[in-house]
Amino acid sequence: MPDEVSVASRQNGGGSPDGVVFWCSYLDGPGTHFNDIFEAETGETRQFWSTGTNWEGTGVVPDISVAAEDAYDVAYGTALRHVLSLNTPPPIHPDATATLDRLNA
DSSP, rough: SSSOOOOTTTTTOOOHHHHHHHHHTTSSSSEEEEEEEEEETTTEEEEOOSOOSSTTTOOOSSOOOOOOGHHHHHHHHHHHHHHHHHHOOTTTTHHHHHHHHHHHO
16 A cells, blocks of 8 residues: 555646645544645734544534425525525526425425
8 A cells, every 4th residue: 555645736726725634634644734824914824734523424513404305495495585585687586486486385
């Protein structure tokens, strides 16, 4: 088993340091130091470490607690109600309303 993994990232345009830690945490154990980013404007340094924990296998507390079989419909209905609360253009409003009516039926 090799002691290292090489990942080709030549076309990578950058990304979130938190995302790097997330992906790398699958390869390294808890308490692994990945990166420091120094912010010149504030003089502060942010450190990025693996924690050995994430929501995988443990779940997260939902904003709206519903049974698993109802989760999609509740999330979709919530999103539609939000869209309808905005000043949506005419082509969107009737479709969103009709879809929400079907969900509520």
